[in-house]
Amino acid sequence: MDTKNRIIDECGFSNEMKEYLKTQELSDYKLTCMVAGSLLKLEEKMKPYKLIDDADDDYYFSARQFYDETEKAIAELKLKDDEIFALHECWYDDDILDEKREFSEPFTTFEAAKKYLKELIKDEEWDETTLCWTILEKWVPKGDETMENTYTYYLVNDEIVYFEREGAAHGFEGYVNSMSLNLPIPFKVGDIVTLNSVPFAPPKQAILLEVENMDCCGVQILYRLENGLWETGALKHGHGWGYGFPMLSTLYRLSKFTGELKDKDKLMLEVQEYIRKNEENGRTLWDAFFLNKYCGESTAYHENLIRSIIKNKTEAFTFKGDVESEGKRNE
Numbered sequence: 001m002d003t004k005n006r007i008i009d010e011c012g013f014s015n016e017m018k019e020y021l022k023t024q025e026l027s028d029y030k031l032t033c034m035v036a037g038s039l040l041k042l043e044e045k046m047k048p049y050k051l052i053d054d055a056d057d058d059y060y061f062s063a064r065q066f067y068d069e070t071e072k073a074i075a076e077l078k079l080k081d082d083e084i085f086a087l088h089e090c091w092y093d094d095d096i097l098d099e100k101r102e103f104s105e106p107f108t109t110f111e112a113a114k115k116y117l118k119e120l121i122k123d124e125e126w127d128e129t130t131l132c133w134t135i136l137e138k139w140v141p142k143g144d145e146t147m148e149n150t151y152t153y154y155l156v157n158d159e160i161v162y163f164e165r166e167g168a169a170h171g172f173e174g175y176v177n178s179m180s181l182n183l184p185i186p187f188k189v190g191d192i193v194t195l196n197s198v199p200f201a202p203p204k205q206a207i208l209l210e211v212e213n214m215d216c217c218g219v220q221i222l223y224r225l226e227n228g229l230w231e232t233g234a235l236k237h238g239h240g241w242g243y244g245f246p247m248l249s250t251l252y253r254l255s256k257f258t259g260e261l262k263d264k265d266k267l268m269l270e271v272q273e274y275i276r277k278n279e280e281n282g283r284t285l286w287d288a289f290f291l292n293k294y295c296g297e298s299t300a301y302h303e304n305l306i307r308s309i310i311k312n313k314t315e316a317f318t319f320k321g322d323v324e325s326e327g328k329r330n331e
Contacts, residue, residue: 003051007031010048011038014255020186028054030183032063037176037249042153042160045070069172073163076138076151077110083140084147085113089120092131092201097226098244099200101135110136117158126157133199136160154247156199162247178238181249184213185235187256189282190275192268195223195235196253200246205257206235207268209275209282220286224265229300232289267303274310285309 008021011034026034035048049070052063059065079085085107093100107113117134126132138151154162154175162175178197187193189211196203204223209232212218219235225242233239240250261268275282288309289301301309 003048003053004031006051007034007048010040010044011035012040012252014253016186016255017183017251017253021183024184026183028052028057028063029061032061032066033176033181034183035063036066036174037178037181038252039156039161039248042070042074042163042174065172066174069165069174070163073151073153073165073174077153079109079138080140083138084108085110086137086139087113087116088135088137090133090135092199092244094226097242114158117155121157129198131199131202134158175247176249177245177247178249179245180237181251182216182236183251185211185219185251185254187211187254189279190272192257192261192272193221194253194255194257195221195240195250196255197246197248197250200248201241201244204240205261205265205268206240207271207275208235209286220282222268222271222285224267225300228264229302230267230306231300232286267306270307270310281310 004026005022008018013021031052032049032054035045035052038045040048046067049063049067054062054064087104087107088101089104090099090101092098105116107116113136124130124132134155136153136155137149138153139147140150142148149166152164152166153160164174165172187208189208192205192207194203195206206221206223208219209222210218210220216236217234220232221235221240222230222232223240224230231239231242235250235254238245238249271285274285285306
């Protein structure tokens with residue numbers, strides 16, 4: 001099996017994404033990003049980094065740099081005297097629709113922190129749907145009776161999957177987040193897809209309004225916010241949850257949704273029918289949202305205003321106050 005296919009198989013893609021990506025020409029840079037952004041354990045990322053042949057590319061943001069930095073990050077898990085780990089428990093909060101975290105306690109060894117975490121996972125009965133993860137910060141003495149954070153590790157369950165080497169001028173992010181991964185997708189305008197970035201955000205559905213694979217902003221989606229309004233955004237920049245952007249890109253597990261939509265999501269079926277009449281209608285709908293954003297007005301619509309756009313009524317192009325009042329009239 002060649003390097004590209006092996007990496008695709010190991011990085012946790014949905015079957016649809018996996019089979020499609022194997023047919024695409026992918027640069028060494030994209031393969032590196034693919035590994036860095038995946039939920040592979042930190043140690044497991046070392047081998048695919050080494051397999052990627054990017055010797056002719058610039059060192060920065062190359063597989064060689066990710067390999068070197070990951071090797072250092074793993075070595076830094078061994079603490080010296082007076083160094084500590086600070087553990088923070090993180091979860092997706094349904095009230096603020098974003099990450100919340102709280103400090104748990106300090107540890108003097110990685111093994112002790114991992115033991116604590118294993119017990120926490122067992123006591124709280126975490127499973128593959130649990131919207132919780134952990135941050136482990138390494139703090140070292142600065143020599144002036146203060147300490148500095150040199151590394152930050154991100155754990156899913158009890159395994160490190162991402163890290164950051166801290167530093168204002170020369171820091172390094174040992175991962176590629178949902179706002180930065182740019183891979184082509186096999187889906188077309190009008191498809192309803194599932195966005196799945198567990199454990200960093202709950203899974204949900206969205207409909208594709210525009211698909212231009214070459215552009216990082218070219219895949220536009222329509223999705224429902226928790227307040228009942230509807231928003232558009234760029235799939236490849238982590239949109240789908242309002243203000244929050246999960247660490248894990250939705251591109252990994254992206255799949256076509258074929259189940260029964262929740263009642264409050266069934267507007268997507270009307271949008272889908274509208275798009276099927278003419279694929280350009282997806283762009284028409286996105287333009288209506290963009291117009292209001294560009295004018296500094298509302299960024300979201302009530303479903304009745306979206307129906308107005310579908311029916312080509314000019315009142316769909318409204319100001320923020322109209323969106324809010326329309327929402328209240330339909331509560």
